[in-house]
């Protein structure tokens with residue numbers, strides 16, 4: 001991904017430099033833009049987290065009993081993407097570990113991203129390795145790996161917090177493990193486990209069964225999206241760590257914050273915009289990062305995400321997108337209700353396109369699912385509106401530039417004939 005972004009940056013600037021020049025420029029840049037570029041990446045936990053005092057204190061209060069060797073409640077963090085859930089959880093438990101060990105409490109934590117835990121076996125095996133017990137990656141019965149985890153944990157006489165980041169994914173891939181985790185303390189005598197679940201999925205709460213819900217969600221912390229002004233404060237702090245002094249102009253911070261605030265107050269997007277803006281400035285050998293670089297960074301990031309998302313889509317999703325694009329063109333600037341893009345209209349257009357492309361269509365219901373997926377992927381927005389006594393309907397709008405989608409769809413030879421110019 002980073003490499004891809006770098007490639008696009010290079011292409012955009014369309015500069016011809018020898019390899020030698022490029023590497024030398026990185027080694028001793030004429031105008032150093034970054035002080036510590038890595039500190040701008042998602043894995044870095046910064047020293048301060050502006051506008052998250054309430055959430056930090058909330059989580060610290062839940063985990064506090066660990067300082068007395070007691071088992072805390074389980075907690076559950078949720079909110080929109082880029083709201084600081086992951087970083088707040090890391091910040092608090094890293095701090096707690098130091099403090100707890102300082103007062104002689106045997107405390108540890110395991111941070112799991114459920115994206116990488118695709119089976120129950122994998123979950124227990126990963127947890128084993130986090131406490132220093134290596135089990136083979138396959139081959140044993142799952143129950144045995146679970147038992148090894150319990151036994152090792154008991155020997156360690158430790159209190160352990162298990163953070164399940166993106167916990168919604170585990171319910172899909174390894175649903176039983178969540179149940180076992182919420183019950184695990186009844187099998188332990190000398191050690192104890194506490195859980196922190198994190199998700200940005202609004203459906204997760206409804207989708208888990210009520211027993212898991214009541215154990216896991218003893219304490220809920222909601223992370224609200226950042227406003228543009230809050231994002232500015234966050235960026236100002238991160239600029240000090242990541243960029244050389246006086247390199248980033250206020251206009252760059254303001255624009256990155258405004259753009260990210262429009263995207264559900266996403267701090268990740270704000271940071272990415274600023275980092276890529278820095279890369280653009282570095283490439284152009286400009287001395288300052290300004291709002292213009294942020295504008296270019298937005299292009300780079302958008303191009304890149306649209307392309308990456310579309311490459312992986314099945315043909316039917318692409319046809320659905322194309323149907324939406326055609327309706328969007330036909331609608332022009334009209335704001336009339338009858339010109340809005342409804343799911344019914346999309347399906348009619350989808351059928352026509354399938355016919356012309358000689359592709360067997362899927363059912364209307366399946367197209368409804370594909371529309372949801374495109375919404376999740378950030379390509380479109382589906383808003384439910386009430387039509388009075390006619391019930392509710394979904395209105396679809398494009399969430400990225402039409403031209404970007406058309407451009408990326410050109411890579412699929414099957415669609416080329418049908419694409420608008």
Ligand SMILES: Nc1ncnc2c1ncn2[C@@H]1O[C@H](COP(=O)(O)OP(=O)(O)OP(=O)(O)O)[C@@H](O)[C@H]1O
Nearest residue numbers: 042049050081082083084085086087200234267268
């Ligand atoms: N208050 C803050 N101060 C400084 N950096 C922040 C703050 N909040 C978020 N960030 C940074 O923004 C990025 C996104 O935050 P984080 O990964 O914690 O979001 P998230 O809520 O876990 O999102 P998702 O639901 O998509 O996983 C990270 O790089 C993080 O360090």
Ligand SMILES: [Mg+2]
Nearest residue numbers: 085086087165
């Ligand atoms: Mg996260």
